[in-house]
Amino acid sequence: MPAAGSSGVRRRGGGPVSAWQRLVALLPFEWAQFVFMQNALLAVLCASLLFALLGALLINQRMAFFSDAIGHAALTGVALGVVLGLGDPLWAMVAFAVLLAAAMTLLRRVARASDDTVISIFMSFAVALGVVILSRGGGFAKYTAYLIGDVLSVAPADIARLLGLIGLVLAFYLGLFNQAMFVSLNPSLAGSRRIRVRLVELAFAALVAAVVTVSIQWVGLLVVNALLVLPAAAARNTAPSVAGYIRNAVMISMASGVAGLVASYYWATATGATIVLFAMGFYLLSLARRRP
Amino acid sequence: MDTLPVVKPACGGCCSKLERLSVSFGDHRVLEDVSLHFHCGELTALIGPNGAGKTTLLRAILGEVPHDGALHFLDQSKRRPDRPVIGYVPQKLDFDPTVPVTVLDLFAGALSRWPAWLGNHIFLRRRAEAVLARFEAAHLAGRTLGRLSGGELQRVLLALAVTPVPHILLLDEPVSGVDQAGLELFYGMVSELRRRHDLSILLVSHDLPEVLRYADRIVFINRNVLFDGPPAAAVADPLMRQAFGVDPSLLDRRECPPPDPPACAGAGAGP
Numbered sequence: 001m002p003a004a005g006s007s008g009v010r011r012r013g014g015g016p017v018s019a020w021q022r023l024v025a026l027l028p029f030e031w032a033q034f035v036f037m038q039n040a041l042l043a044v045l046c047a048s049l050l051f052a053l054l055g056a057l058l059i060n061q062r063m064a065f066f067s068d069a070i071g072h073a074a075l076t077g078v079a080l081g082v083v084l085g086l087g088d089p090l091w092a093m094v095a096f097a098v099l100l101a102a103a104m105t106l107l108r109r110v111a112r113a114s115d116d117t118v119i120s121i122f123m124s125f126a127v128a129l130g131v132v133i134l135s136r137g138g139g140f141a142k143y144t145a146y147l148i149g150d151v152l153s154v155a156p157a158d159i160a161r162l163l164g165l166i167g168l169v170l171a172f173y174l175g176l177f178n179q180a181m182f183v184s185l186n187p188s189l190a191g192s193r194r195i196r197v198r199l200v201e202l203a204f205a206a207l208v209a210a211v212v213t214v215s216i217q218w219v220g221l222l223v224v225n226a227l228l229v230l231p232a233a234a235a236r237n238t239a240p241s242v243a244g245y246i247r248n249a250v251m252i253s254m255a256s257g258v259a260g261l262v263a264s265y266y267w268a269t270a271t272g273a274t275i276v277l278f279a280m281g282f283y284l285l286s287l288a289r290r291r292p
Numbered sequence: 293m294d295t296l297p298v299v300k301p302a303c304g305g306c307c308s309k310l311e312r313l314s315v316s317f318g319d320h321r322v323l324e325d326v327s328l329h330f331h332c333g334e335l336t337a338l339i340g341p342n343g344a345g346k347t348t349l350l351r352a353i354l355g356e357v358p359h360d361g362a363l364h365f366l367d368q369s370k371r372r373p374d375r376p377v378i379g380y381v382p383q384k385l386d387f388d389p390t391v392p393v394t395v396l397d398l399f400a401g402a403l404s405r406w407p408a409w410l411g412n413h414i415f416l417r418r419r420a421e422a423v424l425a426r427f428e429a430a431h432l433a434g435r436t437l438g439r440l441s442g443g444e445l446q447r448v449l450l451a452l453a454v455t456p457v458p459h460i461l462l463l464d465e466p467v468s469g470v471d472q473a474g475l476e477l478f479y480g481m482v483s484e485l486r487r488r489h490d491l492s493i494l495l496v497s498h499d500l501p502e503v504l505r506y507a508d509r510i511v512f513i514n515r516n517v518l519f520d521g522p523p524a525a526a527v528a529d530p531l532m533r534q535a536f537g538v539d540p541s542l543l544d545r546r547e548c549p550p551p552d553p554p555a556c557a558g559a560g561a562g563p
């Protein structure tokens with residue numbers, strides 16, 4: 001898995017990725033001639049679609065803070081991977097995040113505490129545990145890549161992972177979107193319409209956990225939540241219907257993704273954070289155009 | 293009222309029954325031995341102070357809280373449906389003003405497996421608009437939920453709750469925070485539903501004057517059933533007078549005459 005220090009420039013592969021690289025190289029820009037930028041552009045387009053779709057659901061379900069906690073819990077996932085001696089901590093991260101998400105979802109019902117209290121408790125615990133394990137012997141610095149992320153390190157194999165995540169989110173969109181919408185409006189009403197409320201909540205929590213955790217290596221846990229929430233929040237301010245909401249979120253997310261990637265090339269800045277700045281710009285515009 | 297399936301207007305003994313229903317949260321017994329019949333074409337009002345267990349009773353009927361005792365639903369042909377259809381109008385929906393969900397999206401979510409984000413299917417659109425028209429809400433179909441008034445939203449939820457026609461319709465303080473005109477419109481529609489479709493309706497309320505005006509039967513609970521009878525008996529009941537300070541003149545304000553007495557045995561009384 002590409003963490004800090006892995007080289008951004010890679011050999012050209014064959015197949016569809018290679019075709020994509022040749023296509024982008026036709027663009028009359030300096031950045032479009034580099035393989036790492038060609039790969040990054042493809043990754044950003046995929047990730048923008050992924051984040052827009054997931055973010056739109058997150059805001060519907062009022063779980064923006066929840067996904068933030070999941071991102072932070074990924075740090076503990078890394079730590080567990082290290083402790084268990086796994087070479088690639090990605091699966092440890094995903095497993096831990098999914099477990100944590102399920103636990104939080106169930107505890108929300110049992111604890112009767114307000115949601116943000118429960119989530120905050122879990123997040124604090126997960127981050128502390130992760131830092132304690134990783135900082136043992138003073139070696140924390142080598143894990144900071146997970147805080148910032150590195151889109152430019154994306155390899156063709158990572159694109160396949162991104163497409164897999166998009167497939168998962170689309171499956172949720174096709175199978176459970178209507179049910180999730182009802183659960184968010186009123187769980188009792190959803191139950192009276194024979195929707196299995198707990199199952200929908202758990203499935204969604206697991207989906208968020210998987211997507212956020214896998215994405216962290218590219219965008220970093222400091223900005224992953226902003227990328228999820230901002231495009232959907234901007235779309236919400238102007239959306240006339242559910243269909244318009246999803247469409248606008250995808251367009252805003254992709255536009256800020258591409259703009260942020262190109263700008264980060266010229267400014268020599270971290271790509272994830274630069275994308276967030278553009279997404280914030282869209283959000284401010286949407287506030288101005290907000291429906292009365 | 294012609295888009296709902298035609299049902300027999302006479303009460304064929306269809307009713308929903310609670311038998312010795314009890315609910316406990318930990319050591320706290322919220323409901324104890326509640327036995328009630330809900331008859332077709334009858335609007336039963338459930339009143340009681342805060343914390344009396346009204347909402348818990350609804351949640352037990354909805355299957356959300358574990359309970360002792362039995363719940364039976366009988367349909368028109370006296371069969372017991374395995375999975376009764378329950379219409380539910382909640383007190384409120386949980387959304388922010390920017391919620392992108394339109395009334396049509398809401399119907400799409402309830403009536404169709406076609407995901408709402410792919411746009412509203414034409415068949416669904418027609419079906420939803422036909423139902424909404426009966427509740428004076430056809431013009432609201434394209435509006436987002438945040439742009440509806442309290443009364444408009446409750447009419448939409450009522451329309452949704454009776455599509456398809458349920459075995460029992462539960463109304464959980466459906467008009468709290470709705471203005472007087474909206475309240476009268478809402479209850480007018482509920483009365484119409486009850487008469488035309490032979491629905492058993494359970495209304496939770498804490499507003500006795502409102503209940504005396506619209507209900508056929510009043511059930512006063514506070515952990516268990518303290519009174520169960522028609523409005524005329526309720527105003528005469530010493531316990532009710534003590535609890536609510538009932539003024540018998542409230543009865544004169546009843547707008548709709550009570551329906552013909554249901555044919556079922558034991559109407560208006562306990563089990």
